Amino acid sequence: MNLSVIVPSFNAADTISGQLEALANQQWNQPWEVIVADNGSSDETVAIAQKYSTKIPSLRVIDASDKKGAAHARNVGASVAKGEALAFCDADDEVAPGWVAAMGEALSKYDFVAGRNQHWKLNEPWLVKSYRVENGDGIAFDHPYLPVVGGNNIGIKRSVHEAVGGFDETFLAIEDIDYCWRVQQTGAKLHEVPDAILNYRFRTSIMGGCSRSWSVGFYEPLLYQKHHSFGLPKLMSWKIWVKTPLNLCLDVLRLKIRDKASLAGALRYLAWHIGQIQGCIKYRYFPV
Known part of the structure; x- marks a missing residue:
């Protein structure tokens, strides 16, 4: 087996059929498999996934419910994978045609790769605008520490x-x-694969987006603690926490927040910093 595609899932009954349909339509001349690692869904996610066994003969649906989190689901999927290479995508996104072949071919040359995300297919225009990703995104090579990329489109x-x-x-x-x-x-270089296109789905509600942003902020202090000794610069400042709510109020008064997109972006930014504050308290990391 050359490639194992691992799809962590949790209560994805509304979206997983789109991802599995997209994977069922992939073409590659090498052996590959699909593993859905379910993280304890309480809806019909598992039943829906199992129905795709006829369309995807290599499909396996496994139980990864013994511990919460996408990290655990991905690890469980990887532990039973038969492939020499692993490709990760999520149950609420949809890979574009040619994704499997692009990932598989790239991993025959490189140790670590990532594709590019597009956002127009699965999201309303105001939501794409609020995240400022009209042209898609991929690896952030300009990060002050090391390049970063999301886990929804990596190999x-x-x-x-x-x-x-x-x-x-x-x-x-x-x-x-x-x-x-x-x-x-470890010395592995992260390579971008432009042809490994994935259609990314944002959380559709403003509150859902804020919840996600809060989670990101909450775990950032733990991330900084873990990587500080490797040279990660200090990227968090208490001054920003003071300025953020003040700037939000000023933006309202200056009419900079004038539509749903700008409101969603501002609230996510606020939620992110609130998460940082709570994470700093939790993990005893204080950016002074």
């Missing part, structure tokens, strides 16, 4: 995944950033 040699111990299951968010950095700390 890695199985031997490298095992060498770093998989995803850190302590993180219930931004586990992909930690993973990305730990892999690169």
Whole structure:
């Protein structure tokens, strides 16, 4: 088996059929498999996934419910994978045609790769605008520490995944950033695969987006603690926490927040910093 595609899932009954349909339509001339690692769904996610066994003969649906988190589901999927290389995508997104072949071919040359995300297919225009990703996104090569990329569209040699111990299951968010950095700390370079296109789905409600942003902020202090000794610069400041709510009020008065997109972006930014404050208290990390 050349490639194992691992799809962590949790209560994805409304979306997983789109992802599995997209995977069923992939073409590649090498052997590959799909593993859905379910993290304890209470809806029809597992039943829906199992119905695709006729369309995807290599499909396996496995139980990864013994511990909460996408990191754990990905690790469980990787532990039973038969492929020499692993590709990760999520149950609420949809890979574009040619994704499997692009990932598989890239992983025959490189140890660690990532594709590019597009946002127009699965999201309303106001939501794409609020995230400012009209042209899509991929690897953030300009990060002040090491390049970063989300875990929804990455591929890695199985031997490298095992060498770093998989995803850190302590993180219930931004586990992909930690993973990305730990892999690169081994000397592996992160390569972008422009043809590995994935249609990304944002959380559709403003509150859902804020919840996600809060989670990111909450786990950032833990991330900084873990990587500070490797040279990660201090990226968090208490001054920003003071300025953020004040700037939000000023933006309202200056009419800079004038539509749903700008409101959603401002509230997510506020939620992110609130999460940082609470995470600093939890993990005793104080950016002074």
